[in-house]
Amino acid sequence: MNLEELEKSVNLMEDIQEIENLQRIYAYYFDLQMWEDIIDLFSDDAESVEIVDHGLFLGKEGVKKMYWGWIGKGIRSANQPWIQFIITQIGGVVDISPDGKTAWGRWQTWLCEAKPFGAFPKQEWLHGYYENKYVKENGKWLFSKLHWNNTFCSPFEDGWLKTPLMGLMNYHPTVKPDAPPTAFYPYPSGYHLPYHYNHPITEK
Amino acid sequence: MNVVHQGDHPPKGELPVNIIELEKQVILMEDIQEIENLQKRYGYYFEIGNYQGVVDLFSEDAESVEIESCGLFLGKAGVKKMYVDTIGSNKYESWVRFCIQMMGGVVYVDPIGKTAKGRWQTWLCEAMPVGGVPRQQWLHGYYENEFVKEHGKWLFKKLHWNVTFYTSFEAGWVRIPLLGLLTMKMADAPPTAFHPYPSGYHVPYHYKHPITGE
Amino acid sequence: MMNLEDLEKQVIRMEDIQEIENLQRRYGYYFDTRNFQAIVDMFSDSADSADLESFGLFRGKEGIRRLYLDDIGRGGRPRYPSESWISTVIFQIGGVVNLDPSGVAARGRWQTWLAETFLYGGVPRQYWVHGYYENEYVKERGKWFFKKLFWNVTFFTMFETGWLTQPLVGLLPMANPDGPPTAFYPYPSGYQFPYHYNHPITGE
Secondary structure, eight states: OOHHHHHHHHHHHHHHHHHHHHHHHHHHHHHTTOHHHHHTTBOTTOOEEEETTSOEEEHHHHHHIIIIIIISTTOSSOSSTTOEEEEEEEEEEEEEOTTSSEEEEEEEEEEEEEEEETTEEEEEEEEEEEEEEEEEETTEEEEEEEEEEEEEEEETTTOTTTOSBSOOOOOOSSOOOSBOOSOOOOTTSOOOOOOSSOOTTTOO | OOOOOOTTSOOTTOSOOOHHHHHHHHHHHHHHHHHHHHHHHHHHHHHHTOHHHHHTTBOTTOOEEEETTSOEEEHHHHHHIIIIIIGGGOOOOTTOEEEEEEEEEEEEEOTTSSEEEEEEEEEEEEEEEETTEEEEEEEEEEEEEEEEEETTEEEEEEEEEEEEEEEETTTOTTTOSBSOOOOOTTOSBOOSOOOOTTSOOOOOOSSOOTTTOO | OOOHHHHHHHHHHHHHHHHHHHHHHHHHHHHHTTOHHHHHTTBOTTOOEEEETTSOEEEHHHHHHIIIIIIITGGGOOOOGGGTTOEEEEEEEEEEEEEOTTSSEEEEEEEEEEEEEEEETTEEEEEEEEEEEEEEEEEETTEEEEEEEEEEEEEEEETTTOTTTOSBSOOOOOSSOSBOOSOOOOTTSOOOOOOSSOOTTTOO
16 A cells, blocks of 8 residues: 555544544433534534434434433433433444545443333333444544334333333424434344445455 | 464564564464454354355365364365255244354464464353244353464364253252253264263363473 | 644544543453452552441542451352352443543543342342442552542342332441442432532533
């Protein structure tokens, strides 16, 4: 390689590392319910965010509605300390576009949660996949589109086979999505969130 | 996330700054990243039931594949036998599911840059029929895999998934460390290292201690 | 375009981050196989401290030897076949590593999920454990070592009961620490284990 090609390679690897970090930092903010910090990880030209069956929220306004309004209930961080979201980011596959300005990433997540369900505190196992899009602005990577597809959300006591979905989460009295969820087919539907990438060898 | 093994590679920052050495270092990091990706994609193809996709990640000169108590399958023919002909022949209903979480990869690329080894941990939540009964399961295991670089791309040369426990969601690994055997009749040989919990067995590391070198 | 020297600095930086990730994962694998001498050898001779769960604070390389070899490692007494069921599986997940500009110091945050088994009250029991690391590293003679290991436990519950019902099965004080644990506030305290890093976008 000549110096220019070498520099391109090195920049590519740094980009991938930064995106992995962004994804993990997102999860750590979610764990501590720091909703404003999460919103600041999104581009001002963010496309959309979609989590479980809350629905599709468009643009940066939609991102604010989702994290601050719906999930965060307008509160800066946990005022009920027993409410817990632990999101583990696993198995990231990141691909950067040739112009180095956009990227896609797929992760799996395993969650152990504690939150109210109806009137009752419940402990839950969750599993899901991300297929996210990122954009590089002023030398930094930000989220452009976040899509977390839920596989199952099961009570600790029951497991995914007995109770794959504790209930629907598609209603909020005041926060309304811009569109219904684009791909909510939880276990045991057999649905798998499509890959952003081709086969690395056959390229199919 | 990529990892670099200290091993035989030249110590960093001590070479004269020359472009050839720098290029070698950059290629090494790219190799490690590609291998990590290969490993994760393997998991994602397995989950979706794309067993041909899995087979296509193996070299034509693949050595073997061994998973759990299934048995040892030799060569590329064995790889196809196991994934496509045996596992893939099961017409699973949509409730059958494997979630394979690849974690903690430690990858070592040989100094010539043509072969590599990697260790990962996996945690699985599964739903599968066991003895005809739908069960939900927790699994844990380690990979110690080998890779080869052909025509500029990394492929699997040898895959070995060593199971720690394969337990039911309800019982846990202490009460039921192994729900059952998954012996495959078409295997070329019995499993080489099937010693599940609580044997105390741990599949050996491919790497030496990063500090002491032992 | 960068010159060769700057490019080399960038490459070294990335290799450093990779090596630290590697160190962290090997720590987990050595713990799984109870190779505590190997763990001690990954700490700098000028190590600061180790603070795990409710064990207490152990200072300096001498404290680290005491913790891993004498306490957790049971004085190196051989594991009898009947005790092979005692096991710890530690997943190192979601690492965010930041290098000091000097290039010889670094910090890292990980989450860990554990499936553990040991005797409790004379009976073999199985546990789910979750925690975060905020660790410090130092580069000596071209290699990275642990300088300070801080594992903060979220919950330590039984397989059968779960974090909501029983967040902590009990305390695990060691006989001979140098001080009490510095931040033992398990779930559901609402304690937020501080990040070592600022927000990647806002810098706050």
